[in-house]
Amino acid sequence: xxxxxxxxxxxxxxxxxxxxxxxxxxxxxxxxxxxxxxxxxxxxxxxxxxxxxxxxxxxxxxxxxxxxxxxxxxxxxxxxxxxxxxxxxxxxxxxxxxxxxxxxxxxxxxxxxxxxxxxxxxxxxxxxxxxxxxxxxxxxxxxxxxxxxxxxxxxxxxxxxxxxxxxxxxxxxxxxxxxxxxxxxxxxxxxxxxxxxxxxxxxxxxxxxxxxxxxxxxxxxxxxxxxxxxxxxxxxxxxxxxxxxxxxxxxxxxxxxxxxxxxxxxxxxxxxxxxxxxxxxxxxxxxxxxxxxxxxxxxxxxxxxxxxxxxxxxxxxxxxxxxxxxxxxxxxxxxxxxxxxxxxxxxxxxxxxxxxxxxxxxxxxxxxxxxxxxxxxxxxxxxxxxxxxxxxxxxxxxxxxxxxxxxxxxxxxxxxxxxxxxxxxxxxxxxxxxxxxxxxxxxxxxxxxxxxxxxxxxxxxxxxxxxxxxxxxxxxxxxxxxxxxxxxxxxxxxxxxxxxxxxxxxxxxxxxxxxxxxxxxxxxxxxxxxxxxxxxxxxxxxxxxxxxxxxxxxx
Amino acid sequence: xxxxxxxxxxxxxxxxxxxxxxxxxxxxxxxxxxxxxxxxxxxxxxxxxxxxxxxxxxxxxxxxxxxxxxxxxxxxxxxxxxxxxxxxxxxxxxxxxxxxxxxxxxxxxxxxxxxxxxxxxxxxxxxxxxxxxxxxxxxxxxxxxxxxxxxxxxxxxxxxxxxxxxxxxxxxxxxxxxxxxxxxxxxxxxxxxxxxxxxxxxxxxxxxxxxxxxxxxxxxxxx
Numbered sequence: 001x002x003x004x005x006x007x008x009x010x011x012x013x014x015x016x017x018x019x020x021x022x023x024x025x026x027x028x029x030x031x032x033x034x035x036x037x038x039x040x041x042x043x044x045x046x047x048x049x050x051x052x053x054x055x056x057x058x059x060x061x062x063x064x065x066x067x068x069x070x071x072x073x074x075x076x077x078x079x080x081x082x083x084x085x086x087x088x089x090x091x092x093x094x095x096x097x098x099x100x101x102x103x104x105x106x107x108x109x110x111x112x113x114x115x116x117x118x119x120x121x122x123x124x125x126x127x128x129x130x131x132x133x134x135x136x137x138x139x140x141x142x143x144x145x146x147x148x149x150x151x152x153x154x155x156x157x158x159x160x161x162x163x164x165x166x167x168x169x170x171x172x173x174x175x176x177x178x179x180x181x182x183x184x185x186x187x188x189x190x191x192x193x194x195x196x197x198x199x200x201x202x203x204x205x206x207x208x209x210x211x212x213x214x215x216x217x218x219x220x221x222x223x224x225x226x227x228x229x230x231x232x233x234x235x236x237x238x239x240x241x242x243x244x245x246x247x248x249x250x251x252x253x254x255x256x257x258x259x260x261x262x263x264x265x266x267x268x269x270x271x272x273x274x275x276x277x278x279x280x281x282x283x284x285x286x287x288x289x290x291x292x293x294x295x296x297x298x299x300x301x302x303x304x305x306x307x308x309x310x311x312x313x314x315x316x317x318x319x320x321x322x323x324x325x326x327x328x329x330x331x332x333x334x335x336x337x338x339x340x341x342x343x344x345x346x347x348x349x350x351x352x353x354x355x356x357x358x359x360x361x362x363x364x365x366x367x368x369x370x371x372x373x374x375x376x377x378x379x380x381x382x383x384x385x386x387x388x389x390x391x392x393x394x395x396x397x398x399x400x401x402x403x404x405x406x407x408x409x410x411x412x413x414x415x416x417x418x419x420x421x422x423x424x425x426x427x428x429x430x431x432x433x434x435x436x437x438x439x440x441x442x443x444x445x446x447x448x449x450x451x452x453x454x455x456x457x458x459x460x461x462x463x464x465x466x467x468x469x470x471x472x473x474x475x476x477x478x479x480x481x482x483x484x485x486x487x488x489x490x491x492x493x494x495x496x497x498x499x500x501x502x503x504x505x506x507x508x509x510x511x512x513x514x515x516x517x518x519x520x521x522x523x524x525x526x527x528x529x530x531x532x533x534x535x536x537x538x539x540x541x542x543x544x545x546x547x548x549x550x551x552x553x554x555x
Numbered sequence: 556x557x558x559x560x561x562x563x564x565x566x567x568x569x570x571x572x573x574x575x576x577x578x579x580x581x582x583x584x585x586x587x588x589x590x591x592x593x594x595x596x597x598x599x600x601x602x603x604x605x606x607x608x609x610x611x612x613x614x615x616x617x618x619x620x621x622x623x624x625x626x627x628x629x630x631x632x633x634x635x636x637x638x639x640x641x642x643x644x645x646x647x648x649x650x651x652x653x654x655x656x657x658x659x660x661x662x663x664x665x666x667x668x669x670x671x672x673x674x675x676x677x678x679x680x681x682x683x684x685x686x687x688x689x690x691x692x693x694x695x696x697x698x699x700x701x702x703x704x705x706x707x708x709x710x711x712x713x714x715x716x717x718x719x720x721x722x723x724x725x726x727x728x729x730x731x732x733x734x735x736x737x738x739x740x741x742x743x744x745x746x747x748x749x750x751x752x753x754x755x756x757x758x759x760x761x762x763x764x765x766x767x768x769x770x771x772x773x774x775x776x777x778x
Contacts, residue, residue, distance in 0.1 A: 332650055333649055335671075336579075337578060339670070340579060340582040340583065340586065341578075343582075343586055343673075344582045344589070347674065348585075363673075373650075396651075410729055411693055411728065415697060416701070
C-alpha cells in the first residue's frame with residue numbers, strides 16, 4: 001500500500017467501511033490491488049470508476065468486483081470524513097513534515113525478505129546512531145506492514161498492529177538518547193504480498209535530522225533464508241547478525257501493490273520513559289520477597305529447634321525426676337532399712353564383741369552411702385536447679401562438714417536468695433569447688449572460725465570461704481600439692497574465676513565467682529543450645545568424691 | 556521436779572510409731588525397746604489407724620513416717636496434733652528434704668529425724684524434743700521468717716514473731732547453734748529453746764488459722 005495519489009499529490013483512502021469488514025473481504029480487496037500490478041483492465045476500470053464515482057481526486061482500491069467497490073467507496077466517504085484523524089488540528093502542527101501536506105517522502109520503501117510466502121515471518125533489524133551531545137527535539141516513526149508488525153526499539157516492544165491500510169505513527173522523542181539504538185520489526189505475512197515500510201525522523205536541537213528508512217540497509221531474518229539462524233532475543237542483539245541477508249525492496253513508496261495513501265494515520269500516544277522507583281523494580285521486589293522468605297524459614301527453623309530443645313529439656317527433666325524418685329523410694333528406703341536392721345542386730349549383741357564392731361562399721365558405711373545418695377538426689381532432682389536451692393544446700397553441707405571439726409562455721413547469705421535458674425552442671429561443679437575450699441580449710445588452716453558468704457552481685461554469684469587460720473604465702477605454695485590450684489582451673493573451665501588471697505598468719509579467703517548466665521541473652525544466639533552446657537566433654541569428677549569427714553571416721 | 560519419785564521409777568518414754576513398712580515397723584520397735592527408758596507402746600501401719608488408735612493410748616511422743624499410703628504423714632500430723640496437743644510428734648524421713656520438713660513443722664510436727672540417725676542420737680533427739688528444743692536448721696529458720704513475713708500483712712497481730720524470736724531466727728539462718736545464740740544474745744540456752752518453742756507454736760497456730768481461713772473462704776466465698 002502506498003499513499004501517494006496517482007496524480008502525485010496526497011490523497012487519502014477512506015477506509016472505515018473496509019475496516020469493518022471481515023478479513024476475508026480485506027483479502028479480496030488486496031487481491032484487487034495485486035492484480036493492478038499486472039496491468040489489468042479490471043483494475044484500471046475500477047480506478048476510473050472510483051474517480052468518477054467519488055468525484056474527488058483520490059485513490060480508491062482496485063476492486064475486481066467493480067459494483068461492490070463503488071458501493072463501498074460511497075459508503076466509505078460517508079463515514080470517514082469525520083473520523084479521519086488527519087483532519088484534526090494537531091495533525092497540522094507537524095514540524096518535521098508538514099502533515100497538512102501529507103508528504104510521505106520520509107518514508108522508506110516496502111521491504112521484505114528475498115522470498116515471499118504465505119504465513120511467513122520476517123524479522124527486520126537495523127541499528128542507527130544519534131550523535132553524541134545532540135538534544136532530541138522530536139522523533140517520529142511511521143510504520144506499517146502487510147499484514148502484521150511488532151515494533152521494537154532497543155529490544156523493547158513499542159507496539160504492534162495488523163492493518164496495512166493504516167499508517168501508525170509513534171512519537172519516540174522521550175525514549176531516545178544520543179548513542180546507538182536498534183530498531184527491530186517482527187513482521188508477519190498471512191498471505192500473498194508482503195512488505196514492511198518504515199520512516200523514522202529524529203530532529204536534533206542543532207537542526208540536523210537523523211533519518212531511518214526501510215531500505216536495503218536493513219537485514220532480514222526469515223525461516224527460508226539460507227544460512228539464517230534463529231537467534232534468541234534477536235530484537236535485543238546489538239551487533240549485526242552475521243548470517244542475515246539485506247532486505248529486499250519489494251516496492252517503492254507509492255508504487256507496487258500498495259499504491260494508495262493510508263486510510264488512516266493512527267497516532268499512537270507519545271511514549272514516555274517511565275521512571276520506575278527502585279522499590280517497584282522487579283529485582284528489588286524479588287530480593288525483598290526472598291529476604292522475607294528466608295526470614296520466615298529461619299524463624300521456622302529457630303522455632304523448631306527451640307521446640308525440640310524445650311521438649312528435650314522437658315524429657316530430660318522428667319527422666320531426672322524419675323531417677324530421683326526411684327533412688328528416693330527404692331534405694332533410699334532399702335538402705336534405710338538396712339541401717340535399721342543393722343542397728344537392731346547390733347543392739348542385740350553384747351557390746352565389745354568383734355561382731356558388734358563389724359555390724360557397727362557396716363551401719364556406718366550404710367549411713368555414708370545414704371549421705372552420698374542424698375547428694376546424688378540433690379544433684380539429679382530438677383527441682384533443685386535454682387540458685388536458692390544451691391545456696392541452701394551449700395550452707396547445709398558446710399555446717400554438716402564443719403560440725404565435727406574445731407571450726408565454727410558462720411553463714412553470711414542473703415535472706416532472699418533469688419530463684420534464678422542455676423543448672424545442674426554449674427551447681428554441681430561449684431559445689432565441688434566449695435567442697436574443695438572447705439576441705440582445704442579443715443585440713444590445713446587450723447582456723448577456729450570460717451565464714452561462708454554467698455552473694456548475688458548483678459549477674460555473678462560470689463561464694464567466699466574465709467577462715468581465720470594460719471594462712472600461707474600464695475607465691476610459695478607448691479602448685480602440685482595445692483588443692484587450691486585445682487580450684488582455679490576448675491573455675492576457669494566453668495567460665496568463672498577463682499580468687500585466693502592469703503597471708504601467713506592472717507587466714508585465707510577463697511572467692512569463687514560464677515557468672516549467672518542470662519538465658520534471654522543466650523537465646524539470641526542461633527547456636528545457643530550447643531552452649532547451654534558449658535562443661536567440657538571430659539569425664540566429670542564424681543560429686544561424692546570429696547568425702548564427708550564422718551564417712552571415714554571409725555566408730 | 557514436783558514428782559521426783561515417779562520420775563525416777565517410771566520415767567519411760569511412751570512412744571507410738573506410725574510406719575507402713577512392716578519390717579521397718581518391727582525394727583524401729585525393737586530398736587526403741589532396746590533402750591531401757593524408751594518403750595514402744597503402739598504401732599500403726601497407716602494414718603487412719605493412727606488417728607483411731609493413738610488417742611486412746613496417749614503416748615508422749617509419736618514417730619511419724621512422712622510417706623504413708625493414702626493419708627500422708629503430714630496430714631496425719633496435723634489431725635493428731637489437733638486431737639493431742641500435748642503429744643510431741645516427730646517426723647521420720649528417709650531423705651534430708653527441707654521442703655518436706657518445713658511442711659511437717661508447719662503442720663504441727665515438733666521435730667524431725669532422719670531414719671538413718673544413730674540410735675544414740677535418736678534417744679538424744681527424742682529427749683531434746685521433749686524439752687522443747689525443736690531442731691531447726693538455718694534453712695528452716697529462713698523459711699520460717701519468710702513465711703511469717705508474708706503472712707504478717709493478713710494475719711492478726713498475735714501471730715507476729717516477737718523481736719527476740721526474730722533475732723533468734725536470724726542467728727539461726729547464719730548457722731548459729733542454740734548455744735551460740737544464747738552466748739550472743741546473753742540468754743540461757745533454755746530461754747532460747749523456749750523462744751523457739753513459741754515460734755513453732757505460732758507456726759502451728761498460723762497454719763491452723765490459715766487452714767481455718769481457707770475453710771471459711773471455701774464455704775462462704777462471698778465473705
